[in-house]
Amino acid sequence: MDPAVVRAGGVASVKITGAPGDLPVLVRASVGTLGTPVRETDGWRVSWTAPKTTAPLVGVFTVADATWPELAFATAVARIPAKQAVKVDVPAGSKSVLSVGETKIGPVAATGTSATFDVDVDPQARTGTLDITRADGTTESRGVILATGTAALAWIPGPASFAGQSTAILRLAAVGADGGMLVATAPRVTSTAGTVRDLRLEGQLWRVELALPPAGGAFTVAADFAGAKAELKLNSAPLTPVRVTAGALPAEGGDVEIKAPTPAALEVREGKGTPKIIGPETVVRLVPAGDRVSVVAHPVVVPSALSPRRIAVWSDVPVMAADGVATAGITVAVLDAAGAPLKDAEVAIRLVVGDGAIASTARTDAHGLAHLIYTASKTPGPAGIRLDVGTIWTEFPIFQAAGPTGPALAVPLDPVSAAWRDATTWTTVYREGKA
Structure with a gap:
């Protein structure tokens, strides 16, 4: 951090190295305001504005690589000193010198008995030594507490959205008022939905195992230690x-109305209409372009900003006719490590097998899904479709049968992918x- 010590309201530049992924780093701070990470040749840099405070504080930064957030993460501590008037009891008529580290302040004559x-109180130097010379020439030395301070908590960045998962693993950094990691006493962790199954120390971080709420939706996980708080919205x-x-x-x-319970996404495939949330339902009134209308309904999942880990792909039909005109709707979901x-x-x-027809590229929509149409070939048997996203790929087979009496094979x-299809x-x- 440059400068290494920041005063209240000051701005520092935080350098982050060792994040090898292509995606921006994820950064959190327990106090203050963070800017947007900027790529540099040897890492990332982000500006941080310290809070305006009259008391000395510590802040904790938590950082994760968005490509591998569950493996590449780190913490750092920031010190925010503050000038304070420290009043101590002393004998009447005495003179005193206060030593804080290598700095000596005084001598200061007593005013009455104080x-x-x-x-300039640094949160990592919370005590000093008071050397008193009495009026009669005798001396005394004693320790002085300069500031009590507060702890600081921050969650390690990671997935904010989970799909088809029953458990989430979260990590929390807890720092004492002196800047040291709090490892002796566990913080209190609660969730507005779901259940905290386990809380344990893992290295110098607190590992939280959370049973996700079966009904899904938005919820908040909160940590509390000695008045310090940190919330995580998931x-x-x-x-x-x-x-x-x-x-x-x-x-x-005429037209037709199609409904699904909210939260659910309705996407129009044939016909004209715009889905709207009306009360407890998502409703679309479709005007047909011909003799039919169609929609696809799927769960609403908050899209991820993390790296892709796998590709889910499925078809609306398990088997199709090898007649050169039959079509199958194919849906692709590019998923992160939490299934979002x-x-x-x-x-x-x-196409790696067969000679049907399909688009050569697609891009996932606002819901994180891409919808494709595959047109069958006239050759019975399997077709193989390869899908690549960066460095990950998968192959999806679909069987084309030779008419209603020909052999057919539905590939599992x-x-x-089966969970998304269902x-x-x-x-x-x-x-x-x-x-």
Whole structure:
């Protein structure tokens, strides 16, 4: 940190090295205000403005590499000294010198039975030595407490959104008023939803195992130690099927209303309409472009800003006809380590088996999903689709059958893709008499 010691309201430049990933570092501070991390040739730099305070404080920084936040993280302590008038009891008529480290203040003559020293109190030097010379020439030395200070807490940055997970592992840095790590006594940790299963010391950090709330949604985890507090706002979403209800599409004209319980995302695939949240439901009134309308409903998951770890991919049909015109809707979710999807992730796509047709690129939407259409070839058998996101990739097979009497093979999905598929509901409503 430059400068190494910052006064109240001052600004320091914090240098961060050893974060090898391509994504920006994640930084938190227990006090003050952080700027946006800026990439440098040998790491990252972020500005920090210390709080305006009249008492000496310590602050704790927590840093994680967004590429591997569960593996690459660190802490650092900032000192914020403050000038204070320190009043001590002394004998009447005496003179006193206060020593704080290598600094001597005084001599100061007693005013009545006290003496007041103007001291630049550093939170890491909270005591001094008072040397008293009485009026009769005798001397006395004793220790003086300059400031009691407060502890500081900060959560290690990591996933803020969890999808299809039952447990989250969180880490907390706790620093005493003198800047030393608090390891002897555990902080108090609570959550507005879910359950704190375990709290234990891991190195010099406190490891929290949290059972995520089964119903999902937004919640807050709070830590408290001797008046110091730190909050962490999180989201979770269970991957459970979204039940959709739909009205009828009249034989002539008209539109149709499709509903899903909130929170759920409804995305229009055919027809025209804008989903809106109305009371406890997400509702879309669709105007057909032809003789049918369709939407896809899926759980609402807050997208991630962390690195991709795996690709989930599934189709709306397990088997399709090898007739050169049949189509299958394919959905792709690019997921981080906590199972949350990434928005704006670019996916490269190519066929590695078969000669059907599919787009060569796609980008995940605001919900972290990309929707593709695969057109079957005229050759029966499996088609293989490869999807690449950065350095991770997967291959997705889909079987094309030779007519209704030909052999068909539904290829099983991996558990994560299967969970996303089962939580996604495609609903198509045909005009009466046109199905």
